[in-house]
Amino acid sequence: MGAMGEAFTQLLIPVAALVGIGFALLQWLLVSKVKVSADSDLNNGYSDRLIEEEEEGIDHEDVAAKCAEIQNAISVGATSFLFTEYRYLTIFMGVFGAIIFLFLGSVKGFSTKSEPCTYNTGSLCKPALANALFSTIAFLLGATTSVLSGFLGMKIATYANARTTLEARKGVGKAFIVAFRSGAVMGFLLAASGLLVLYVSIHLFSLYYGDDWEGLYESITGYGLGGSSMALFGRVGGGIYTKAADVGADLVGKVERNIPEDDPRNPAVIADNVGDNVGDIAGMGSDLFGSYAESSCAALFVASISSFGISHDYTAMSYPLIISSVGIVVCLGTTLFATDFVEIKNVSEIEPSLKRQLVISTVLMTAGIAIVSFFALPSEFTLFNFGSTKTVKNWHLFFCVSIGLWAGLVIGYTTEYYTSNAYSPVQDVADSCRTGAATNVIFGLALGYKSVIIPIFAIAIAIYVSFSMAAMYGIAVAALGMLSTIATGLAIDAYGPISDNAGGIAEMAGMSHKIRQRTDALDAAGNTTAAIGKGFAIGSAALVSLALFGAFVSRAGIETVDVLTPKVFIGLIVGAMLPYWFSAMTMKSVGSAALKMVEEVRRQFNTIPGLMEGRAKPDYATCVKISTDASLREMIPPGALVMLTPLIAGTLFGVETLAGVLAGSLVSGVQVAISASNTGGAWDNAKKYIEVTLIFSLSHSILQTELS
Template sequence: MSSGRVYTQMGLLGESLTQVLIPASAIIGIGFALLQWFLVSKVKVSTDSELNNGYKDRLIEDDLEEEEEGVESPDVVAAKCAEIQNAISVGATSFLYTEYRYLSIFMGAFGLLIFLFLGSVNGFSTKSEPCTYNTGSMCKPALANAFFSTVAFLLGALTSVLSGFLGMKIATYANARTTLEAKKGVGKAFITAFRSGTVMGFLLAASGLLVLFLSIHLFKLYYGDDWEGLYESITGYGLGGSSMALFGRVGGGIYTKAADVGADLVGKVERNIPEDDPRNPAVIADNVGDNVGDIAGMGSDLFGSYAESSCAALFVASISSFGISHDYTAMSYPLIISSMGIVVCLITTLFATDMFEIKNVTEIEPSLKRQLLISTVLMTAGIAMVTFFALPSEFTLFDFGTAKDVKNWHLFFCVSIGLWAGLVIGYTTEYYTSNAYSPVQDVADSCRTGAATNVIFGLALGYKSVIIPIFAIALAIYVSFSLAAMYGIAVAALGMLSTIATGLAIDAYGPISDNAGGIAEMAGMSHKIRERTDALDAAGNTTAAIGKASLPLVLQLGLLPLYRLPCLVPLAGIKAVDVLTPKVFIGLIVGAMLPYWFSAMTMKSVGSAALKMVEEVRRQFNTIPGLMEGTVKPDYATCVKISTDASLKEMIPPGALVMLTPLIAGTLFGVETLAGLLAGSLVSGVQVAISASNTGGAWDNAKKYIEAGASEHAKSLGPKGSDCHKAAVIGDTIGDPLKDTSGPSLNILIKLMAVESLVFAPFFAAHGGLLFKIL
């Protein structure tokens, strides 16, 4: 291949400047997160143990509104808020410490497995043969690849754990502060909650980028110019991130939904008391669950998505003309996109916290949606800039032996279509899950005739909501592949993830607001304060659903390269995968079944834990005198223990299913069957994940639509405690494990199996298909 075909010119951004810009943007992101934390911490903290009943921190708000009749003094309310906040923080921290102790054993065992498997075979390339994809580089020994893949796995796992834990600490630090700020007005509470979410968003995005950048430079000390070997080993980083995310999502999801279901079924349906009434024994466990599931689990999940998609794009770039010519800047294009995303998200955040003021509850959801739109528009301009400066005007991509000439503006369109397709999917999701539109209002209206029709309408809505996202994904895949082959697909996913800091801020904002409402209820604050926090929470539900629905686009786009890599390794002697081949077809149908098997396991786990929770809550209401009258405190600790024990026990079988399936399929049946398995799980898993998340979100907001009674139609459905409202609560209860456990966890199932297959691809290529060989 002539050098003229490889390049017409080099990119304008030099290697030295690239090596400065990427870590600099990460450091700026971390600095901005710390600044936001400082602004949140300006809600004063003092240590008055007498007023605070032994707790270390007491939150005091200087400018509280005048007390309403029947509401306690500001000092007493603040002390109660601090007490409740402390209980939530202690419960969440205790659970995560216990969970991480279990996961540390898993990390060590699975890291050893990676080392032993990969240490027994050569990587994609060997010294006795040309490196894969004809890059011509000399490759490293098997033990070296095994060692560095294991190190990358452990780094990814630790970063994922840190992302989840820091997110939880930030959320529990901010929830009571948001409650107290709500006494000043909804605008003040919104800024506190959003700034707190921003701390998590920027810390995760910036630290993930920085650790990945430093890992690449550390590995380069050994690999030198062998970019293919380097990025082959760095894929372990994505595997580590998603492994921790799987257990975090499943364990945290079981925890929070067991408590939520128990609290709702007994408290709201049977006892007709408010959602976060302090008389409910499961209320503390419910609020703890918001932080360990919707914050810690979600943070690990999105970090895993970022790590995997980045690793996929970097690996494909290493086998292009960039790798041949050792163009560091062009190969770092995925990291440069993420760097630009941090800067764009920083500017976008200012629109929510400094440039526009929230004056009433109707402005909350538009403000959050405006964040998504502004970040998308600004990022499009940013992508154009970095594409022009980082990439040569023309270069060559190698798509598994086939050379494709590509221009830099092709990649601009690939990244942009992923970015905008994500926004389209997000707004489609909003239409199907927001109670401002007819789909959710129809679900609410169906509650007139009971829970059965509510369930029917909700399921139909979820299935229908899949249509537009799938067409958007299909279009993005077709255009990206046509312009830049598999690399185009990989960077399209990164386009979606480029604004991850803003997306995470919005996602974390929701549980913080939810906790703020719970604290307001438990502290006995006025109904007006609870209305403000409920408005914050309702807006967060819709925008969180937008993020959950957009994630499958990332999976489809960013992980498609991973599905081809294990199957077309030259060492396996496979040139193509034929669906009509029995080996492939059996993998296809088994893979399509896996999301249903996994969903069944996670939903049954929630059900089993919720069953114990319901029995305990009923027992306390029936046997503790004065509990319903509010003269005696319930036994919160027992309910917390039920959720903790159940989640730690029940997260193991689903996790084992996901982690072991690719190993068994690849070792016993070979890479062709594994290819079918991955394709089947992708096709069915995306549909199930989107419909589950949207069904659960619609049921949740249908309940809130009835409770708010903000329109004549909503008022006609009946007040809280009516038969219609109880039917809506039952639908919401059914939807809880769908939208917060099974749906999000399915995203991890798909990407984790893909990246695990890539990491173990050399072993499968050399020793896979043992059963067929024996037969």
């Protein structure tokens, strides 16, 4: 069983990764069959007559040409921003990589001598200089993979937005399939490429490390650090970009000038659509990749000092990678339910179809976890647990991974309840607008704070059960369980911005009201599912952070973290403050950028003759430049705060204070993240709920007047 199991594992992981990449390419080919040209509706089973009935009196060649032009403008803007951002991040990668090398290498004075391993007595670990070098290489690999994940996701999103718009002429079902398949391209590319690069890195590093698995997997943790550090800057930079453009476009265009949200007369409309891609696609992709890489690396490192790590049981050691491999296969089957097995025929079926993806993938993954847990793991093994050992059975790990998986589903559905306008919380927020902005702000903040309760209990239960069963390794694989269906989660998440862009293109291209209704329905469902994706990201980040915290405490040799010790308590309160400091910096950055955007949009409306009448074109490029410059300039201070604080705290005040800082920021950050995310989602959908309600009331009044 040992040799056969190892051979099967060696085959399963790369094959699953390659199948995931192949499936992503297949979805891209299917999306590419929709041509963004005047003849895009020919030779595909739909006659010109059917489309002309939807768009009577509209020049189809002109519409297709406009869609292609708008798509190109969005793609060029997003690509330009990301290339500029990545130039900054390349410098950061080099500098921070050098810092990692110097810090790790200087621990043992850049020693080139092998020394006894920490946990595996009787064995020798590779020298400190080698660990520093390989950790730096792993950091650079993780950072590069994170950057590529975000960039490729953005490219497919900008490739698919106009195609989704054009397919909406044939019905909401056709548009849904294009948008979802495009999201699946990003989801599967990220999950599969992340797994493949990690697998190849381990095998290449093992050529040097040999039997020193402790040193090998300690150096591999740099892969997770690289992924998460790039995610930090990508999320902050993209977030500042998209929110500055969004505020500028809405405040001046919708509020002051009373024109539709994506009206081509609005100078900030292209920047707004670009922001959806660089923030909600590229940023979210890098963010979830960072959590995915960190959870895998944390689980691998903790496993390397377990009994099967010391005994060199390759199959058991690769359990975290096997989970990810099975997740890719499960998500592949799940995707077919949305695109092939079940046809979307009307608007009301969109959101249930997306939520059904989460349920199906969770149920199938639970069965998959049960199979691999009994196949890959020995019936009983021991784990190190803060100076002691803990005996664990293979079914314990099955429960650990499963509870992380199901806790993610609970967090997702709770997020949906608090951010969807189909339920009372968002409707209450919308109703509060009757008495002004002040009550709306109060209701929105209250909703965000209240929405924290169930996710925190879900995370707490997952932590308690997984730690009780398998110590810190249990928490690490619980986080991995929450992210095991990352391909489906990202497909659902990326679907939202693609649909949002499709609606904007329909508006700017002057397409019929029926087409815009369909794209708006896709966008409304996407808003809710995007919030669900953020819930998954936050929940998994909490578990991953705790697992990494445990690994840090074990590796630093801290037996207990005593909160009554002044150094630790000071670290706790400072750490709890950091998420608020970080949030303040990013909010102020958004405010400053939005202020410049509002002033520029107002200037163009006031100084360009014929702009409001549609006789002149706005200067889109200036608004894109404002968002680009502001986001790139303002992303550096928050990023530096996060990256430098642990280094400074640990160097100046010691590992006990650093432990307090990490614990405090973890506990505080989860609360702030969930409440802020859900408050924003609720306000956004409350706005849409009011718009839909007003339109319905107005239509009803007109109908009653005509009948009377």
